[in-house]
Amino acid sequence: MTEVEEVGSRMEAQLRLHAGPEESGDLPLPALFDRASHLHALASSSSLDQEGIRRGVDLLRRCDDMVSKLGLFSSNETKDDVSTANLKYLLVPYYLGEMTEQVEQEDRIPVLKASQDHLKEFISTCEALELVPENELELSRQGRPETAANRREQKVARFRRQKAAETKLQEIRERKERRGRSLRAAALSAPIEAGEEDDFEDDGEEEREAWLATISLALCKAFDLVDMLKKEEEMLLAVKERKEKDGGAFAREMLDERTQKAEAWHHNAASRAPYSKPANPITCATFAQDVIEGRASVSQAHDHKHQPMIFGPASLVGGGLTSERERMAAQVFQPSYRMPTMSIEEAGLTEMKIMEEWQESTAKIIQEATSSWHKDDTSRAEDDVDAEEEKARAWDDWKDENPRGAGNKKLTPCG
Numbered sequence: 001m002t003e004v005e006e007v008g009s010r011m012e013a014q015l016r017l018h019a020g021p022e023e024s025g026d027l028p029l030p031a032l033f034d035r036a037s038h039l040h041a042l043a044s045s046s047s048l049d050q051e052g053i054r055r056g057v058d059l060l061r062r063c064d065d066m067v068s069k070l071g072l073f074s075s076n077e078t079k080d081d082v083s084t085a086n087l088k089y090l091l092v093p094y095y096l097g098e099m100t101e102q103v104e105q106e107d108r109i110p111v112l113k114a115s116q117d118h119l120k121e122f123i124s125t126c127e128a129l130e131l132v133p134e135n136e137l138e139l140s141r142q143g144r145p146e147t148a149a150n151r152r153e154q155k156v157a158r159f160r161r162q163k164a165a166e167t168k169l170q171e172i173r174e175r176k177e178r179r180g181r182s183l184r185a186a187a188l189s190a191p192i193e194a195g196e197e198d199d200f201e202d203d204g205e206e207e208r209e210a211w212l213a214t215i216s217l218a219l220c221k222a223f224d225l226v227d228m229l230k231k232e233e234e235m236l237l238a239v240k241e242r243k244e245k246d247g248g249a250f251a252r253e254m255l256d257e258r259t260q261k262a263e264a265w266h267h268n269a270a271s272r273a274p275y276s277k278p279a280n281p282i283t284c285a286t287f288a289q290d291v292i293e294g295r296a297s298v299s300q301a302h303d304h305k306h307q308p309m310i311f312g313p314a315s316l317v318g319g320g321l322t323s324e325r326e327r328m329a330a331q332v333f334q335p336s337y338r339m340p341t342m343s344i345e346e347a348g349l350t351e352m353k354i355m356e357e358w359q360e361s362t363a364k365i366i367q368e369a370t371s372s373w374h375k376d377d378t379s380r381a382e383d384d385v386d387a388e389e390e391k392a393r394a395w396d397d398w399k400d401e402n403p404r405g406a407g408n409k410k411l412t413p414c415g
Contacts, residue, residue: 029066033089036060040095043102053102060096067092079129079212084204087211090129093122094218101229109240112233119222119229126219131212133161136223158220165217172210 027035039056042048048056067073072086082090097118105111126132135157342350 029063029070029089032059032063032066033092036063036095037088037091040099043099050104053099056099057096057103060092060099063089063092064096073125073129075128077129079131082129084208084211087208087215090122090125090131090215091218093118093125094222097122097222098225101225109233109236112229112236116226116229116233119226122222123219123226126215131215132219136219155224158223162217162220165213165220168213169210169217172206172213175206 036056036059039048039052039059043053043056067089072089073082097115100111100118101115103111123132127137
């Protein structure tokens with residue numbers, strides 16, 4: 001604790017230097033809390049710089065000192081004994097723990113310890129006032145082993161409490177908005193006398209529900225933040241112990257070795273560049289993968305020929321099938337899906353060849369259609385016209401030689 005107190009005093013002295021003349025005065029507790037809560041809201045939305053965070057930490061420290069001097073909370077009281085106006089001051093240690101965690105410092109371990117102390121103070125005060133849920137107290141008192149199932153159960157319970165508190169705050173906010181709209185509408189229709197508006201707006205029960213829901217939400221976040229800060233502290237302590245033990249020699253050796261390798265590689269590449277001939281571009285994806293994995297060299301010739309993959313026992317892979325037994329065994333030990341018979345490059349070349357043949361046949365068909373077929377169709381059409389003409393002439397001649405009714409001599413009275 002001495003180290004934490006020294007860091008806290010050092011931070012407080014530094015914050016006093018950055019404090020303005022307005023903040024150096026003796027402000028009452030409500031004004032201090034309002035200003036500090038505003039800075040905390042800005043810090044939670046990541047819209048506050050380090051100077052503002054340190055100013056907020058300073059204001060919250062002053063609030064915490066004033067709350068302690070005034071003795072607003074006692075271990076003999078419960079949440080029902082605390083007045084509605086004083087409930088919000090329970091959040092001072094929580095706000096202080098959150099903003100302390102955001103302070104940037106070269107040695108982060110004391111900052112983490114100070115933040116955990118403030119959060120634990122907030123949790124202990126809420127526990128004394130019977131604000132911590134019973135299931136959370138049972139989980140902490142049982143001392144069960146830290147298993148994945150226990151952590152999951154605890155996180156699920158906290159998440160449900162957090163969602164319930166957020167829903168409660170949203171309902172209260174919506175009720176306030178509806179009441180405000182109703183008051184504005186009533187003010188437009190009928191004037192409200194002095195004192196009646198305060199009676200409408202002041203709802204102590206609703207304000208108390210809002211602060212209790214806010215404290216419940218802060219408790220859920222405080223438990224999670226304490227766990228996270230504890231893990232971060234353990235990690236930093238392990239790293240610090242490793243550095244003190246090794247003295248940083250291992251890290252320096254690794255960096256020196258990497259630097260030497262990089263310099264040697266660049267030196268060799270620069271010396272070979274004027275005399276090396278650029279290799280032909282690789283147009284085959286499979287051959288490029290072989291080059292990357294070291295199974296082939298860039299200088300090797302490649303004809304887009306790939307052997308299909310062979311699956312089977314270890315004794316058969318890479319060898320010929322010399323007997324019927326080996327052939328049957330190779331057929332049995334096959335994957336459950338069909339293996340490709342050609343590579344992507346071979347498939348592309350085959351499709352290109354099919355397209356070329358199709359273009360050649362199409363061009364040939366077009367050429368034939370515009371030459372011989374057109375001529376044959378023309379001559380055939382002319383022959384058909386001549387035949388029709390000859391048939392029509394023959395029919396006309398027959399009708400001239402055989403007038404209508406000339407063959408029915410028996411039906412005429414003089415026949």
